[in-house]
Amino acid sequence: MIGRQGVDSIERRSGVSLWRQIADKILHAISTGDFAENAALPPEIALAERYGVNRHTVRSAIAALVQEGVLRAEQGRGTFVLSRKRLSYPIGARTRFSTGLQGQTSERHIVLLASSIEPAGQRVAEGLGLTRGTEVIRLETRGEADGRPISRATAWFDARRFAGIDRVMAETGSITASLSRLGVDDYLRQSTVLSARHADASDLADLDLQPGAIVLVTVAVNVTPDGQPIQFSESRFPAERIELKLSAL
Amino acid sequence: MIGRQGVDSIERRSGVSLWRQIADKILHAISTGDFAENAALPPEIALAERYGVNRHTVRSAIAALVQEGVLRAEQGRGTFVLSRKRLSYPIGARTRFSTGLQGQTSERHIVLLASSIEPAGQRVAEGLGLTRGTEVIRLETRGEADGRPISRATAWFDARRFAGIDRVMAETGSITASLSRLGVDDYLRQSTVLSARHADASDLADLDLQPGAIVLVTVAVNVTPDGQPIQFSESRFPAERIELKLSAL
DNA sequence: CAAACTTGTCTATTGATATAGACAACTATA
């Protein structure tokens, strides 16, 4: 055994305040089961010692998480973890919003926030195999499960082939159903590129996040079974509420 | 057209300092090509106006990125973007560290940081299909490409079946080669679960990151072609240097 | 050389962040 202990301390002068870092740590500890759901957190003094900060700093972190609805503090009793497991969103050959979350939520749907027709930029044109400047339809959507926003996506389609998909989408609340109505019975996920960043202002608003939250970002291309690109999309998932489960493509 | 503009502003009182948020935005703008590599950034005054903050705040952000080696500032001339594209790490059925980055880097290898034998915890036992408490070998590794750290992984193996893998790993510098030497000629990626969080202190040190950096986290199980679990691992990738490309499983 | 434009440095002020200590308010339990 070579030996080596997993440090888990705190960074000062990092541009990220200590209370925010500790809030993240508590969230992480909850998600790994270190702090059990519906049970009491260690007392504030113990947390302060554990993380090497002042009790008041821990209190700031807890206050933020209470605000976010993750914890509930009760004077004299303790601070309790509310149950809110991260959903596991499957990504594979047949990635579909609604079916993928079956069994984890009782309800889910997609809301169309906005749509427009615009010329394809470099990235979109490449993804859809069009020449730059071709007209494309852009859909801005939010995915919700049990009333909580869990995804925020921007999708582009060839405007000629999928004319009117914005109206159909608003009606059906489903990409799959909309494509089906426009003659695409089946489609496959061709590629998915994954990254992560801090949520920007519009993410914060649309996903109901607190500043400093992290979003997982996927950039994907869907194709027909014979390989023709039909949809290019960028989706943002709040990392605190969703994990992505990669399955067979 | 319903209309809707993508806001891209800044969050105050978030626990994340403005200079850190702006540094992230600049990084993002570079990665999307908004700020071209090897070209000058807009002048500080323009950036300050663009992001709605004071010039000194922008300067703090730039100072951090200069420290990280992303930018170079020259008095009187401007501030320049150094070229450093994100690597694209493929994840699929045959995910292998070395082969996946061929063509993107001239050199890559894995360093064994530490190893130990320990009883399997809940998560590891589940992943490997063992009973809790069974002895497992834990390997702590760092992946490097062209001299820059790009991954930090913890891998667990059944200690009985893969006795001595730590020594073989230290020798060969390759998981695939080590498994091969212990009788596993082929293996497949069975599952991958993906999340993201802020880098903790050990990530910062091992991956040579600045505080506040984001890491992509994958938790994966590798199995033999007949489905027997052989490796359970958690890998951390610096989001600023790596994106994950999901390919056919 | 002069003017315009850029980054670098300095001083000053304000508000947010973090630490420290003391004590109040509330709960559970011996």
Add this chain to the structure above:
DNA sequence: TATAGTTGTCTATATCAATAGACAAGTTTG
């Protein structure tokens, strides 16, 4: 009903983060 253990509130102080303005130092261009 004490007592111990917990969260809540208050005051005080020091440092970091952000804004503001002025000017120095360097580069480019007319």
